Amino acid sequence: MGIKNLFKNIGPGILVAAAFIGPGTITVCTVAGVKFGYALLWAMLLSAVATAVLQEMAARLGIVTQKGLTSLLKEEIPNQLVRTFVLGIILSAIVIGNTAYEAGNISGATLGLEALFGSGGLKYYPWVIGFLAFVLLYIGSYKILEKTFVALVGLMSLSFIITAILTRASITGILKGLFTPEIPTGSIFTIIALIGTTVVPYNLFLHASLVREKWTSLSDLSKAKKDTLFSVMLGGFVSMAVIIAATAIPKEEISNALDMAKSLEPLYGNAATLFMGIGLFAAGITSAITAPLAAAYVVNNCFGWHANMKDFRFRLVWIIVLLIGAGSLSLQIRPIEIIQFAQVANGLLLPLIAMILLWLINRKELMGSNKNSFWQNIVSLVIIGLVFLLGIKSIFGVFTS
Helix, strand or coil: CHHHHHHHCCCHHHHHHHHHCCHHHHHHHHHHHHHHCCCCHHHHHHHHHHHHHHHHHHHHHHHHHCCCHHHHHHHHCCCHHHHHHHHHHHHHHHHHHHHHHHHHHHHHHHHHHHHHHCCCCCCCHHHHHHHHHHHHHHHCCHHHHHHHHHHHHHHHHHHHHHHHHHCCCCHHHHHHHHHCCCCCCCCHHHHHHHHHHHCCHHHHHHHHHHHHHHCCCHHHHHHHHHHHHHHHHHHHHHHHHHHHHHCCCCCCCCCCHHHHHHHHHHHHCHHHHHHHHHHHHHHHHHHHHHHHHHHHHHHHHHCCCCCCCCCHHHHHHHHHHHHHHHHHHHCCCCCHHHHHHHHHHHHHHHHHHHHHHHHHHCCHHHHHHHCCCHHHHHHHHHHHHHHHHHHHHHHHHHHHC
């Protein structure tokens, strides 16, 4: 009965989990496993905990206020100059950023199709992915999106976990990697990348908006909390499974998860390629849907449209993001300058929005008795310190690369 209720109450959290287990996360986890074995599993665990804390606050804020995060920022920041600056960074990081990253999301799903069906239809795969994402978004039903994502995340989870099981991993090595943190030589940027691909700024905006599609009452807060914790920790578990599977790969040049599938095939047969292909496809298509959706919600709240998912203006935003992503990938255009700009904007946005989120969640006039407790604030401040360092490193990395 408990499990039945859990699955019944799964909601926006599963879309958040799907958003951060994208092709970028899978690639970084693959590299972490190949280069450092189980040693960086602790960083993935830390990332999942940090994500769960921030996402729970965003969900709580959305349910209590019944407003999106961008709308709240517009209302609650009194200084017009500060408000314009914050909204400018949000639009730059999420709308321009998600447009720049969309090609990578579609690319990940394309790699999955290539693993499953070969490279014969490679030039058509991006448009197949784009079409599937378009149909699901155009239907404009939160319930259909939710059910689709539950199925896709379930498929992705099984695929990567089975792949990890196939490698006959060392339980002792896994436990040591999880609970005895170490920073091997040359691993610092991989650790930063693991945290950076998991603690994603646009998910905070997406989550605060999506909870209002499912829950409208304060009595639903406990359901939202369980949904968030279950979904985010599942996402972290899946990411760890990728790291574990990657430890079985001979230490050679690995550039993406498809390379991992090919490298595992001689050791574990066609099953490894099959499960990796399915997992990659599911990871790519879910991220290819959530990135345009988040962009549409942010623009909707920034301009005060009060539009629903079927509104023409709402649809126009995600259609533009989707088309640019599929088109640039199909034409093999990689707008490096735009991607670098988006990385800088996201590097600024993550610590900024984490601090603003903490400020909003502690405002008694907004949250009443649902504001943060003392210990929630302590944990949140530690995480904000972490994301601040991450943001600085991210910006520094762009200018030194």
